[in-house]
Each structure stands twice: as structure tokens, then as C-alpha cells.
Amino acid sequence: MFAERDPAIRFLVADEVWLGKTHVARGVVAQVIDHLRRTGDKRYDIVYVCSNAAIARQNLRKLVPEGIEPLEGVERLTMLPLASLNRGDDQQAGVNLLAITPGTSLQFGRSTGQFRERCLAYAFLRASWGANVMNAPARRIFWHGVTANGPDQRLRRVEQRYRSRAQESLKTFDTLLMEVEQSRRADGRPALRQLFDELAEGLAWKRTFPDALHGAHRELIGEVRHIMARVGIAALQPDLVILDEFQRYKDLLQQDPSNFAIELAQHLLNHTDPRTGRATRTLLLSATPYRMYATGDGLGYNHYEDFFDTCSFLFDDPERVDRLRDRFRDLRLALTSTESLAGAEGICHAIGTELSSVMARTERLAATPDRDGMLHEPDTLVEVKPLDLRAYHRLGNLAEVVGHPEPIEFWKSAPYLVNFMERYRLKDAVVHSAADGSFADGGGLEPGPGLLNWADVVAYRRVDPQNGRLRWLLGDLERHRAFELLWIPPSMRYYDTGSVYESPEAAAFTKRLIFSGWRVVPKVVSSLVSFEAERRAFAGRSHTYTADYRRRGGQRLAFRTGERTAGQARRGEHAGLRRAASMTTFLLIWPSPSLAELGNPRPLDHGGHRPVSEVLTDVAGRISDAIAPLVRGAPTHGNVDQRWYWAAPLLLDRETYLSVTHLLLVDGGLSHWEGDGSDRGLGAHVAEANALLAYGVEALGPPPDDLSEVLAELAIGGPAQCALRAISSVAELPIADQSTVLNAARIAIAFRRFFNAPEVTALIAGGRSEESDVGEGGGRYWRDVLRHSISGNLQAVLDEHTHVVRDWLGYLRLGDDNRRAQAAQDIAQNVADALDLRTSSLRVDIPSRGQNGRYLELGDHRMRTRFAVAFGNQTLDEGGEARIESVCRAFNSPFWPFVLASTSIGQEGLDFHLWCHAVVHWNLPTNPVDLEQREGRVHRYKGHAVRRNVAATLAPALIKGGLASGDDPWSQLFAMAVPTRLEADGEMVPYWVFHTGPARIERHVPVLPFSQDAATLLRLRKSLAAYRLAFGQPRQEELVEFLGADRSDDDLLRLASRLRIELSPP
Incomplete structure (x- = not known):
């Protein structure tokens, strides 16, 4: 350049x-x-x-x-x-x-902009035209639209702050103002000063802003903002x-x-x-x-034309653009001639040379030996059941009654259309016809195939998919045991547990990104897949699918309190004070540097993977040695004091990391527990922790025999400890640094809310009743959480996730302590926000009997979505468009949702690659580029498929040699991967492409047998091989069809390789 x-x-x-x-x-x-x-x-x-x-x-x-x-x-x-x-x-x-x-x-046009922009405009014009013209009506020009806190006074105060800066740029402003005035006079438009005077006169003694003045007001402010932007440039x-x-x-x-x-x-x-x-x-x-x-x-x-418009801007030389047009015309003639294509190769080379001076393009297909870019299209078996056909018959009859065209494309895409459709002509026609009596005595809206039976939903009975694609998706999730998981298994685990997370089916699982051409599909998929996940979680229990489902066994990690009796009151306290009754819940969110160091589950020594039992034994031994001085001072007689489970970590931290206990309990106290301030019981638990530290071991009775073993579980699988180690590693901060501790607490608080969700609680606790979770001892829900976290290798999951989030947020280099602290905060916020995704609910219309027993009404019901979510065009009941960003963060995490269904992502600049490398083309796009664009959303820098392959290939050697203590394990792993790059690979390997290993970018196309979609898929596959040959050409589809008419897919690939216009950088 x-x-x-x-x-x-x-x-x-x-x-x-x-x-x-x-x-x-x-x-x-x-x-x-x-x-x-x-x-x-x-x-x-x-x-x-x-x-x-x-x-x-x-x-x-x-x-x-x-x-x-x-x-x-x-x-x-x-x-x-x-x-x-x-x-x-x-x-x-x-x-x-x-x-x-x-x-x-x-592109602000005639907009009047923000108030602060108008304040700066006022400062400039006041300096240029003089303060004497800025009387009260004139000032109203600039504060119009602001009503709170005395807008006229605010305007004058802000102008005083801006005055010196405006004076520095006044010469430039006046020059540009003069240019604008001259241009306006030449065009026969009134001068800006004239507009200003007319507005000031028109606003004099007016209580409201006259409608007739709005146009002049926008014109004046818009022109001045335009001048201010040029001053800025x-x-x-x-x-x-x-x-x-x-x-x-x-x-x-x-x-x-x-x-x-x-x-x-x-x-x-x-x-x-x-x-x-x-x-x-x-x-x-x-x-x-x-x-x-x-x-x-x-x-x-x-x-x-679009291509040559771009070239015209880049070259800024009409002669070069004309020469390029001529060469592309010559290439088309060479491609469509019956003679040798040798001449076409020379033209392609000349075009590439010309374009390379102004553009470069790298394609992932060129980065793998077989030019597949890690892409794999597995066989997708879609079955059509008799019930599906009966549902289609019902839908066809309804369409005929209301005069709607053949609905087969709807039927192929989604079941229960009358229940889930919104803003569709078919649905509107059904609603209107029902209202005017067209469905007398049911007549098509009676229970049966094609209509959702709400009684089945309420009773948590299985809902038949009644659609081949949905049936395939549910089967695909079941085959990968996804309904048994709370997070995606880590690509590099640290120890062996034999849990579901290590099963071959779950280990091969990645999130599913679904694209459809119909708005109803994301709604149906998210509702029915989430229902199936919830149904399985609550299987075998007496619960029903009701709106108050959060009361059923959730909130087991609440900060419960009770009345303090006279016998329980300490010195200086009085009976009646609320006492903390769930200190083990507080323990789960307490980031203990002592336990984090003692219980680091990363394999630091040589030897490779070990059974988790060995890891627990080693950690329990280290903890036993660490707490020995504390235990020696405890009584040996009397009832076992289960408070030791939460007291020991606090006492350990007081001895080793006193600054941490002061930070979290004294210096700021409750203010540091951001996100849980609404829980009224938290204050009592913070006070309880402070009291314990004040009285020390003397306030405790005999410790439990399994204290070291329980603390080992907490050290390895406690959310706060896992977050401490992860944040410390990826942000390159000491484990007891203030930023590390506070941000680990933020993540742990979000985990508490995550583990409190009813469906999560059901998966972890199984069938145990909520009453069994009262108390502080072992075997209760907080212990279940620890064991589940250990069995799911939560530390490995968080290490992997925080590593990719750090890069995703742009913290590729951490230069100083301030940047490290900011990185820690942003990473923790991202992780916490993903865990905090709220369960949404979508509207479902259920026909119900109206007067005279006729099916005349569609009752509004709601279905919850958490395991699978809709994205983009759907109207969500909680948060609307504001929810989109939250959904993106959650899907880009290892936690639920596991399925994202959308109609709107294909051409948007959104990333979904962090934990997903499977794209489901529910409905096929019309052209091959859209197909590639969809799949490109999950094939990106350090994507899930790349990490799985890097880990499968290199993690055994890394773990056998031992991880460097405190360092980011994934930085170590990618550092090992770089030397594996061959000279021909380029810099795409190992960060964008790593071909060795089991993972591929999965292209799933659930095509119904004997449908037109099968032929469309064949056409798209062929177009994928050939469309690059039509680069820079008019009537591309015709050219691709001509080139592929007598050639196989392999022949087309070879032809495309020969005639590739090379734009890759050297």
C-alpha cells in the first residue's frame, strides 16, 4: 500500500x-x-x-x-x-x-442526533455567529426533545465545557460553513443563518414546538452535524x-x-x-x-455489475476496469468454445495478476490435502411414518377448506403447523374460518394427527414428532446422549471418570446449528426439542408441565435462613437474628486460592491420564496435610460439626491468603458478590463467614472423618475453584490476584443459578426429593453438583472455553496488568452471561371448544425453550430483540442451548464456531454460495472441530509430558501444533484447519426420500464444484449448467482447479 x-x-x-x-x-x-x-x-x-x-x-x-x-x-x-x-x-x-x-x-441524513451533538453544534454556532443571537428561543433549537433536568440550563453548562475545544476548530468550522452557505445559495436554498433566524422567531413565546418548523429544524441541525463531521475528518x-x-x-x-x-x-x-x-x-x-x-x-x-462496481472503486482507473472486462469476456468465450481450454488458463493467470494488485482471497478448501476444508457430509436417514402422512392429509384438508394452495412444503418442514404458525396466510385463514363457523362440530380442528394434544404436554407424555426431519434430529441428539449432558464434553480431559461425558457418543457431540427457510421451523424445533429434554429430565416423577415449574425442586442452592434461638446466639448477639442455614451453598461460590492450588486436576506430572479416584486420593492427602494444624486445635469429643465443610476453606485462606478473605468479606463485603444481591439470605451467610473467621477453630466442634475427601471434591470440581484456575491461566494473573478472585466469584455465582434451574437440578439429583437437601452434610445436592462437575471434567471445560473466549473477545496479547485485569473481567462476564441465559417461552395455539361445542377458538398456551432456542425472526416473550445477543453468547458456550434454529444467520457476520461444527440444512438454500456461507459460521479460528482434532492428535503427548503449572493448557497445545504445519499448509494450520483427527465440519441435510429436495441437493453439490468458474461472469447459472452438462463432479473439480483465478496472498 x-x-x-x-x-x-x-x-x-x-x-x-x-x-x-x-x-x-x-x-x-x-x-x-x-x-x-x-x-x-x-x-x-x-x-x-x-x-x-x-x-x-x-x-x-x-x-x-x-x-x-x-x-x-x-x-x-x-x-x-x-x-x-x-x-x-x-x-x-x-x-x-x-x-x-x-x-x-x-448516514445520519437530516437527523438531529444526540443531545451532546446539538450542544457542540450550539457551541460552534455561538462562537461563529456571536453569543448575542443565542437568546432563549434560539437555544430551544438545540435542546428541543429534552425535557428532564432543566434542558436550557444543561445546554448552557455543556456548552461551557465544549467552548475551548470549539474555539480550537473554529477556523475550520467557519471555512466549511462558508462553503455550505455558498452551495445553498447556488442551489436556491435559504442560508443556514436564515433558517436559524426563522426558527428562533417562530419559537418565540411558543409553549410547544410548532409542527411547521420541524422540517427547517432537521435541515439546520443536519447540515451543522454534517459540517461538524467534516471538521472531525x-x-x-x-x-x-x-x-x-x-x-x-x-x-x-x-x-x-x-x-x-x-x-x-x-x-x-x-x-x-x-x-x-x-x-x-x-x-x-x-x-x-x-x-x-x-x-x-x-x-x-x-x-x-456488483463485481465490477467493486473493482471500479478499488482500481479508481476506468481504463484498467475496461481492460479487466475484456479479459473476463475472453475467458467466457474460451470456456464455452469446443476447442482446447489451454487459452483459458492463460487468461485466468492474467486476470489473477491484475486483480492481485488490489485484492486477495484465501479459501479454506485449499488448506487441506484433499481440498475438502475439513467438510464431511454424513448419511442422514429421514423416515416418514404413517402418522406423518395422516398429519399431511389433515393439513391438506384444512388448506382446501380455507382456500389455501397446496401446503406440502410446510408439511415437509414442520409438524403441528396450526399450533405453531404465526403471521402465515394459512394460519390466518384457519383462524378467520374458525371464527365464522367454517369448522362446525370440529370439522378439521378436532384432536388427532397434525394437531398438538396439550393434555400430552401437560402430563409430560411423549409427543410424536409427526415430521421426518424433527424425528431425525431427536434421534441424532439421543444417539449422542445429548439429553444426558449439561455441557459439551471437553476436547482435552484431564482424568478418566467413565461417566457419560466420556462415552464415545457424547465425546463426538457438538452443538447443532439449524437453518431453515421458514419462520415456523425455529419455533417448532426449539419448543418440541426443549420439551423432550425437559420431559426426560423429569421422567418418572409426578410433575406436570405448568407455568410454575420453577417451584418443583429448583433453588436447592438458595441461601436459606432460619431463626437463631437463644442457644445458638453467640456473644454479642441476641436470639431472633436470622441465621445462615445453607453455608455449603456459600461454599460453592467462595473462590478459595488455597483449595484451587491444592486441588489442581491438570496433569502436571509425567504419566498421562489417571483415574479420577487416584486424583481425588492425591488431592485429599495434600488437603489433609494443609488442614492438620487447624484440626489439631479442634475438640475431639461431642457431636461431629458439619460446619467444618465450609469453615475449613475459609480458615485455610485466612492463614495463606488473608487479603482474599478481607476482599470478599470485609472490604466491600456484599458489594463484591455482584449478581446475587437480590438474594436476601446472602447477607446472613456473609455475616456467618465473618463470625467464623472472628472466632476461629474454637467455635467448631469435632471435624467429620471424611473432611479431606469432601474438600478434595470441592477443590477439583467446585465451580469457584475451577473458575479461579481458568481465569488465572488465560488472563496470566496470580491465582490470588484481586481481578482473578472477583471474576472467579462472578462465574461461580452464575453457576449457582445454573445449577438451581429445575431441569438442571433434575438431571443432577435424579429422583431425590428436595427435603433431602436440608443441612450441611455430605450426600446432598451440593455434593451432587461437585460430583457431576468432576465427572464432566468441568475444569477442562472451563480451561478450553475461557481460552477461546479470550481470543474471541480480542485479547490476543496481554501487554500489562491493566489489560490482563480487563481481559479477566470481560471473559468472566461472557461466561457468566452464557450461564445466565433465561428460559424463554413461545406461544402455542391450541384449538378449544367454543359455543355449541364447536371448535371456534385457539387458546394461547406457552412452551419453554432452553435446551434448544429459536434465533432471529421469532417474537420472544422475554426481552425481544435484546435476547439475540444473549442467545449468541450462550450458544457459543459449552452449556445449554445445544440446538440453535434460525432463518436469519446465513448472510450475517455472526460467529457460532466456539462449540459447534455441525450445520443442519433443514431447508436447502437456492445457491452454493449460501450453502458455504452457512457452514462458514462454524468453521473459524480455533473452532470446535479444530480443537477436537488438535487435542486428539497432540493432547496425549502433552499430558504424558505434564502440563506447565499455572500456564494456559490450550496455549501449550496450540504451541505444540504449530511445528506440525507442513510448508504447503500455510498459516491456516493449525488455527483454522487441522485435518488430522476425528472431527469434521458436518453438513447434515435431512432430505425426505423421493422428494424434490434430493434433486436440489445433487444440483447444489455440482454447483459447489463449478460456481467459481463463473467468477466475474454475467448469467452465472447458465454458464455453470453448460460446464456441468457433460462432466462428472470429479471432472468439474479438476476443471475448476485448472482454471482457478489465483488470488491467494504469496
Whole structure:
């Protein structure tokens, strides 16, 4: 980009989804800074543009070179004049790196923006036009829409804060204001000052803002915000602009001086340094910079023009674009001729050479020996049962009654359509017909095939899928024993337990990401699969499927309290105070550095995997030695004091890590237990812990005989201890560091709520009654939690999860203590949020008898979703769109949900690869690119399939040699994987692709026998082999059909390999 000859002023990185475009951008940022430093520049300005503000903030961390902090609080170009830009000096360079979104910085049109933007506009205009014109009606122009806390006074106070900054940029503002005024006069529009005077006059003595003035108000503020954005660009002087997923705002790259947003974008992208004459460089990032493949769906010719529009922007040279068009035309003629294809190879080489000067694209298919990119399509057996056909007959009759077309595509996709459909013409017609009496005496809405029997749901009886695809999915989950799991088994376990988590079926399990073309599918799948999971959890019990299900055996880890009697009162206390009655629950959330060190289950010594019994014995021995001084001071006669189970860890920490006990119990106390403040009993438990530490061993009776063994379970499987070790390793912090301890407590608190969920409790505790959990002794639910955590290798799960979350959040390097502490906080928050995903419920309509016994009404019922969830277009009853981000975090964790069903993800920039490498194409897309885009969502950096293979191949050697104490095990594992890379592999191995091992990106296509979908799948497979041959061509589908007419799939693959336009970087 800074070559002396023919530099690439604009360059596109078009790698496939999540092949590291952000990593490439980070390298470019570092090289740009290095180049400018060598040229003598003291200041480097870099702008990152992304359509989503949250993603922009996340990716900004990944772009920042070590030792450099991005500009904080600057997310709009209009507010840039207020920023304290790093100017640089002889001792240190000034780096200004900021993230903006097009919607708030460029595409705001005539919007009046935020109040603080209008305050800055007021400061500029007050300085430019004089304070004397800013009377009370004039000031109302800027505070209109704000009602709270005296808006006029707020405006004046904020303007005083902004005044000095506005003065610094006033010269630039006045110059641009003059340009705008001249342009408006030339176009016959009123001057901004005239608009201002008319507004001030029109608002004088008015109690409300007249409707007639709104247009002028928006025009004035919109123009001033536009000027402020240009002032910001002028102040910034961008050296590099990064446009991420720019296809979402591609219209900004066009030429249209009459468009506000486009004009601003052109000022940003075409900026030239007035001192050096150096043009701003632009780096574009997108997996789909243009429509990759077009079918004959009415949009079939968009690829060609879209591709050349992109090339026109990149080359910024019409002659080169025309030459490229000619070469693609020659290639099409060569491909469709009956002569040798030798000439086509030369044309492809010439096109690749031309395009490589402005773009690069890496594809994962090229990264494996057989060019399959780790992709595998297992056989998917879909059965159609007689009951399915009877349901179709019922649905067809209903459609005929209401005059709806043939519903076979609906029937193939989902069962119980009348119950689950929303906003479908068929459902609306049924509802209207039912209301006007068309279904007299039932007439099609009576119980039977095709309609959900709510009595079966209430009684937790099995609900027949009545659909081949749903039946296959339920069978697939059962085959992998998924309904018996609370989290995905770790890719690298630390010891052997023989539990379900180590069974071959569960060990091969990964989450399922389902795509469908129908909105009803995610709703049906999430409701009925979650119901099946809940039904199995409560099997054999008397519970019914009711709205108050949380009362049935959940909350076993509540902070219960009781009345303190006179005999229980300590010195200084009085009877009647609430006493803590569940201190073992408090123990589960207590992050004990002492136990975390004594009970580290990672295999640190040579020897490999060991049975968990040996690990428990070793840990119990170390704990026995550690608590020996405490136990020696305890009474030897009297009743066994079960308080030792929770008291011993606190006393150990007081002796070894006094700062931790002070931090959690004294310095801030309850305020540190964020997230559990609503539990009224927590305060009593914190007070109980403080009292114990005050009185010490003297307050305790004889310890239980199994104290060391129970504490060994807590040390190995306690959620707080597992979180302590995981956070300490991935954030590179000491295990007793304040950040480590507080964030481990945050995770442990979320685990408490997770283990309190009724269906989770049912899976862990089995059939034991809630009453058996009263008390502090062994054998109760808190012990069940510990044993389940041990059997599921929870430490290995958290180590793996926190490692990938750290990278996913952008903490690829941890330069100093502040960054480590921030990483620990963000990782812990992500883990806790995933555990805290609330159970949602979706509407289900059940026909019920109306007057005269007719089925006239559809009663509104609810079905819970937790094990499987709907994503995107569905209307959720709790949180609506705000729930989407929570669902993403939860699915990208090892915990429930295990199934995500959506209609909306295929073309969105969302990641689902952390614990999923199986994509289910419930309904096939129309073209091969969409198929690849769907699968690309789970085939990304350090994805689940990659980790499983790396672990299967290298973990035995790592564990046999012993893990480095305190270090991140997965960093050690990937460090071992790098030397296995062959010279031909490139840097995709081992982070994006690792072919050796059992895991593959799974493409599941549940196709009904003898259906049209089978032929569609064959066509898509063939198109996958050939569509790259149609790159840069009009009428792509016709060309692909022509090339594949007389060729097998293998022949097409060989042809595509020969005629590949090589855009891979050297």
C-alpha cells in the first residue's frame, strides 16, 4: 500500500468468513505505523468502520498493537472535535485509532442526533455567529426533545465545557460553513443563518414546538452535524481507513455529491495530507464483497455489475476496469468454445495478476490435502411414518377448506403447523374460518394427527414428532446422549471418570446449528426439542408441565435462613437474628486460592491420564496435610460439626491468603458478590463467614472423618475453584490476584443459578426429593453438583472455553496488568452471561371448544425453550430483540442451548464456531454460495472441530509430558501444533484447519426420500464444484449448467482447479 511504484491506495481482503481478516488488518495497522515512523511522521491516524457498534468495539481490541490504546468515547465523527488527539513528539509517536459506524457518523441524513451533538453544534454556532443571537428561543433549537433536568440550563453548562475545544476548530468550522452557505445559495436554498433566524422567531413565546418548523429544524441541525463531521475528518487526517464488512454500506462508495452520507464518506476516503500530499489508504474487509453467485431468481445479473462496481472503486482507473472486462469476456468465450481450454488458463493467470494488485482471497478448501476444508457430509436417514402422512392429509384438508394452495412444503418442514404458525396466510385463514363457523362440530380442528394434544404436554407424555426431519434430529441428539449432558464434553480431559461425558457418543457431540427457510421451523424445533429434554429430565416423577415449574425442586442452592434461638446466639448477639442455614451453598461460590492450588486436576506430572479416584486420593492427602494444624486445635469429643465443610476453606485462606478473605468479606463485603444481591439470605451467610473467621477453630466442634475427601471434591470440581484456575491461566494473573478472585466469584455465582434451574437440578439429583437437601452434610445436592462437575471434567471445560473466549473477545496479547485485569473481567462476564441465559417461552395455539361445542377458538398456551432456542425472526416473550445477543453468547458456550434454529444467520457476520461444527440444512438454500456461507459460521479460528482434532492428535503427548503449572493448557497445545504445519499448509494450520483427527465440519441435510429436495441437493453439490468458474461472469447459472452438462463432479473439480483465478496472498 506504500510501495514507491504503483502503490495500492485501496486494497480488499476477501478471505472466506473468519479466516482471519481482522488478524490481517491488525498486521496492516502495525506495518502502516512502522512505515510512517520510518518516514519521520510523528502522528498516525487510523479509522475502523463497522456497521455494528458492539462488534466495532470488540474488534478494535484486536486491531490495537501492543502498548497502544484506542480513542475512548469517540464513536461519532461529529464529536471528534472534542477528542484529545495524540499529536506525538520526539519521544513518542501519537497514534489515534478509533471505531465508528456508518449509521451514526456518515448516514445520519437530516437527523438531529444526540443531545451532546446539538450542544457542540450550539457551541460552534455561538462562537461563529456571536453569543448575542443565542437568546432563549434560539437555544430551544438545540435542546428541543429534552425535557428532564432543566434542558436550557444543561445546554448552557455543556456548552461551557465544549467552548475551548470549539474555539480550537473554529477556523475550520467557519471555512466549511462558508462553503455550505455558498452551495445553498447556488442551489436556491435559504442560508443556514436564515433558517436559524426563522426558527428562533417562530419559537418565540411558543409553549410547544410548532409542527411547521420541524422540517427547517432537521435541515439546520443536519447540515451543522454534517459540517461538524467534516471538521472531525479534517482534525483526524486519516492515514488508513479500514472498512469492515463494507458490503453492508456499499452505497457509500458510489459517486453522488448530492448525498450527504456519500459526500462525507468521500471526504474520509479521499483525504490527502496537505503537508506531505499522501493520500489516505483504504483497507476493505469482506467475505462477500460482491454477490458471489447469482441464480435466475430475478436478481441473476447482479453479480456481474456488483463485481465490477467493486473493482471500479478499488482500481479508481476506468481504463484498467475496461481492460479487466475484456479479459473476463475472453475467458467466457474460451470456456464455452469446443476447442482446447489451454487459452483459458492463460487468461485466468492474467486476470489473477491484475486483480492481485488490489485484492486477495484465501479459501479454506485449499488448506487441506484433499481440498475438502475439513467438510464431511454424513448419511442422514429421514423416515416418514404413517402418522406423518395422516398429519399431511389433515393439513391438506384444512388448506382446501380455507382456500389455501397446496401446503406440502410446510408439511415437509414442520409438524403441528396450526399450533405453531404465526403471521402465515394459512394460519390466518384457519383462524378467520374458525371464527365464522367454517369448522362446525370440529370439522378439521378436532384432536388427532397434525394437531398438538396439550393434555400430552401437560402430563409430560411423549409427543410424536409427526415430521421426518424433527424425528431425525431427536434421534441424532439421543444417539449422542445429548439429553444426558449439561455441557459439551471437553476436547482435552484431564482424568478418566467413565461417566457419560466420556462415552464415545457424547465425546463426538457438538452443538447443532439449524437453518431453515421458514419462520415456523425455529419455533417448532426449539419448543418440541426443549420439551423432550425437559420431559426426560423429569421422567418418572409426578410433575406436570405448568407455568410454575420453577417451584418443583429448583433453588436447592438458595441461601436459606432460619431463626437463631437463644442457644445458638453467640456473644454479642441476641436470639431472633436470622441465621445462615445453607453455608455449603456459600461454599460453592467462595473462590478459595488455597483449595484451587491444592486441588489442581491438570496433569502436571509425567504419566498421562489417571483415574479420577487416584486424583481425588492425591488431592485429599495434600488437603489433609494443609488442614492438620487447624484440626489439631479442634475438640475431639461431642457431636461431629458439619460446619467444618465450609469453615475449613475459609480458615485455610485466612492463614495463606488473608487479603482474599478481607476482599470478599470485609472490604466491600456484599458489594463484591455482584449478581446475587437480590438474594436476601446472602447477607446472613456473609455475616456467618465473618463470625467464623472472628472466632476461629474454637467455635467448631469435632471435624467429620471424611473432611479431606469432601474438600478434595470441592477443590477439583467446585465451580469457584475451577473458575479461579481458568481465569488465572488465560488472563496470566496470580491465582490470588484481586481481578482473578472477583471474576472467579462472578462465574461461580452464575453457576449457582445454573445449577438451581429445575431441569438442571433434575438431571443432577435424579429422583431425590428436595427435603433431602436440608443441612450441611455430605450426600446432598451440593455434593451432587461437585460430583457431576468432576465427572464432566468441568475444569477442562472451563480451561478450553475461557481460552477461546479470550481470543474471541480480542485479547490476543496481554501487554500489562491493566489489560490482563480487563481481559479477566470481560471473559468472566461472557461466561457468566452464557450461564445466565433465561428460559424463554413461545406461544402455542391450541384449538378449544367454543359455543355449541364447536371448535371456534385457539387458546394461547406457552412452551419453554432452553435446551434448544429459536434465533432471529421469532417474537420472544422475554426481552425481544435484546435476547439475540444473549442467545449468541450462550450458544457459543459449552452449556445449554445445544440446538440453535434460525432463518436469519446465513448472510450475517455472526460467529457460532466456539462449540459447534455441525450445520443442519433443514431447508436447502437456492445457491452454493449460501450453502458455504452457512457452514462458514462454524468453521473459524480455533473452532470446535479444530480443537477436537488438535487435542486428539497432540493432547496425549502433552499430558504424558505434564502440563506447565499455572500456564494456559490450550496455549501449550496450540504451541505444540504449530511445528506440525507442513510448508504447503500455510498459516491456516493449525488455527483454522487441522485435518488430522476425528472431527469434521458436518453438513447434515435431512432430505425426505423421493422428494424434490434430493434433486436440489445433487444440483447444489455440482454447483459447489463449478460456481467459481463463473467468477466475474454475467448469467452465472447458465454458464455453470453448460460446464456441468457433460462432466462428472470429479471432472468439474479438476476443471475448476485448472482454471482457478489465483488470488491467494504469496
